[in-house]
Amino acid sequence: IAERTEALREALALETRAKEVYRSFVVTVAHQFRTSISVIHLTAQRQVRSPEDALTPETRRRFGRILDAATRLERLISGFLETAVIERREMALHCSLIDFNAVASVAVAQTRTAHPERRLVCNFASTPLLVDGDAVLLEQVVLNILSNAVKYSGPADTVRIGTAAEGETILCTVSDSGCGIPEPALGAIFERYYRAPNAHRLPGLGVGLSLAAQIVGLHGGRITVASEEGRGTDFTIHLPKREPPA
Ligand code: ADP
Numbered sequence: 709i710a711e712r713t714e715a716l717r718e719a720l721a722l723e724t725r726a727k728e729v730y731r732s733f734v735v736t737v738a739h740q741f742r743t744s745i746s747v748i749h750l751t752a753q754r755q756v757r758s759p760e761d762a763l764t765p766e767t768r769r770r771f772g773r774i775l776d777a778a779t780r781l782e783r784l785i786s787g788f789l790e791t792a793v794i795e796r797r798e799m800a801l802h803c804s805l806i807d808f809n810a811v812a813s814v815a816v817a818q819t820r821t822a823h824p825e826r827r828l829v830c831n832f833a834s835t836p837l838l839v840d841g842d843a844v845l846l847e848q849v850v851l852n853i854l855s856n857a858v859k860y861s862g863p864a865d866t867v868r869i870g871t872a873a874e875g876e877t878i879l880c881t882v883s884d885s886g887c888g889i890p891e892p893a894l895g896a897i898f899e900r901y902y903r904a905p906n907a908h909r910l911p912g913l914g915v916g917l918s919l920a921a922q923i924v925g926l927h928g929g930r931i932t933v934a935s936e937e938g939r940g941t942d943f944t945i946h947l948p949k950r951e952p953p954a
Pocket of ligand 1 (some may be wrong): 724856857884886887888897902903905906907911912913915916918941
């Protein structure tokens with residue numbers, strides 16, 4: 709039995725190493741691609757922005773198409789790399805005792821900078837909401853949900869974000885009154901690359917929410933959604949509450 713256990717342990721170690729080598733190979737290749745695509749992107753951009761008489765309209769249109777394709781590829785690869793980075797970090801969240809109100813405030817400030825024209829109403833709990841978490845990753849989660857709320861609602865619609873403690877759980881809800889999610893799609897929106905049929909007219913990759921759910925899951929929490937098509941959407945982050953140190 710001891711021999712067999714040893715053989716199995718060796719096989720497992722080998723497989724883990726092979727997976728790691730494969731993963732880092734894929735990540736390296738993706739990085740190389742990104743570097744080359746950036747060059748194509750910048751070159752095409754320069755051409756598109758060149759003075760009026762420098763190019764014929766037809767040539768400018770062609771450079772425009774190269775630019776669009778390079779932009780899409782860049783986004784795809786960045787999304788992939790982000791996911792790969794999270795997956796590798798799976799065992800190593802950089803956790804500390806943090807106030808979720810502070811995390812949400814950072815995400816709100818970033819959203820306001822990116823969309824100064826939008827109305828964003830905050831209703832944060834008046835006491836600190838302590839969680840044991842990776843502040844940088846949790847900020848990304850809130851930012852992602854806020855960006856979606858902005859993207860999937862009209863320019864005049866208000867986006868709301870609130871935080872609260874409920875029993876042993878910390879809640880953060882982001883609400884919009886945008887296009888909503890069709891009922892049959894609700895079960896799939898946390899799957900990587902899934903986009904609901906009513907989202908296709910807007911840009912996106914279908915990566916953000918799956919990543920967000922993964923990050924919150926690593927913290928022992930979950931994300932829930934309530935939505936009605938044509939009326940709006942509420943996303944709620946649930947995280948285990950920590951007590952302040954004695
Ligand atoms: P992306 O926005 O890039 O498509 P996400 O992973 O962030 O990808 O979201 C997945 C899908 O969930 C979206 O394509 C959209 O169908 C739906 N979704 C997410 N947030 C909202 C929202 N606030 N309102 C309506 N639909 C949403």
